[in-house]
Amino acid sequence: MTYKPKVYLTSNVFSATEIGSNNAISKSLRKNIKELWFKLNQISELKVFDGRFPTEDEIQKEVEEYNPDILGCHLSHSITSEVLEKSTLFAVSTSTAGYNHIHRLGTDDILITHTPGVLHETVADYTIAIIMTNLRNLIDLHTYVWNGQWIPDDKWDLDQSLSSVITNKVLGIVGMGEIGKELVKRLYHWDISILYYDIHQMIDFEKNYPSIKFKENIEDVFIESDIVSLHVPLNKHTENLVNRKLLKLMKRNSLLVNTSRGPVLDLNTLLDMLENNEIHINLAFDVFPIEPIDEKTLERFKKIKKQNPEIRMTLIPHNASADANIRGKMTILFLEDILR
Known part of the structure; x- marks a missing residue:
């Protein structure tokens, strides 16, 4: 039986029914997001937080109990060193250009990916x-x-x-x-x-x-x-x-x-x-x-x-990248990073 990596996403915003169905985003980008979302569901054991903004404790609890291989997050989700230390993660992917909300450990044991070059x-x-x-x-x-x-x-x-x-x-x-x-x-x-x-x-x-x-x-x-x-x-x-x-x-x-x-x-x-x-x-x-x-x-x-x-x-509340199509493109890069 083929092993399916465990993936935990800290927000439901990345889903086909959320950003993938937002009419402010172009039709072609929505189609791409839905295709990637379907593929992610096919090749992984996917768990998604039911909401937009989990607390640090909620993230840590899910990581400890679910033991994901890959964690996907957003700017508003602080991924603490405690979460990383107690995890079995080999990668953290963020749908942002910066990644300072991910408190890196003193080693390179965990791969961090982000979504630069589009905003x-x-x-x-x-x-x-x-x-x-x-x-x-x-x-x-x-x-x-x-x-x-x-x-x-x-x-x-x-x-x-x-x-x-x-x-x-x-x-x-x-x-x-x-x-x-x-x-x-x-x-x-x-x-x-x-x-x-x-x-x-x-x-x-x-x-x-x-x-x-x-x-x-x-x-x-x-x-x-x-x-x-x-x-x-x-x-x-x-x-x-x-x-x-x-x-x-x-x-x-x-x-x-x-x-x-x-x-x-x-x-x-x-x-x-x-x-x-x-x-x-x-x-x-x-x-x-x-x-x-x-x-x-x-x-x-x-x-x-x-x-x-x-x-x-x-x-203004950190909104400079919030162009609809840019957010769509960043979601595509984010999902592609997880699928690699």
């Missing part, structure tokens, strides 16, 4: 969207209308909420990987200047975009830019990369954008500096060190906003 375009688009949303103060303006404040008895004064266009701004990109390059491709012909910092100068890329300027020192990007956009992976070299020293260099009223990973920014230090009026910058974040954002941290943001209402804050 750079949608994240670049999303980054531009939150930059423009912040510059033009769209969140506050939407809230003004939504809360019923735009009324005949309170005449709207265009000059009471002045915002800023991106024209003539200096954009500084920290990390010229796939997403950073897509950002350049989209913004290159806008009337802005683009600087970038990376551990390597992208000489071949610069041939197609000759006006972008490489900065050997990250400090220069923070000093010169009106908008600093972070696009680095999270690792031991980039954790808390954006610290007090760099934040102190930013121009007054400049914009800090993070659509990479929360821990690349020392958030507590940032909040301290804003609370103490050491810096005066605007914020557009899609990621945070702890997700979801904890109540205490959110209250600190609100207090800063109340004390300095002119500071623009655009805070």
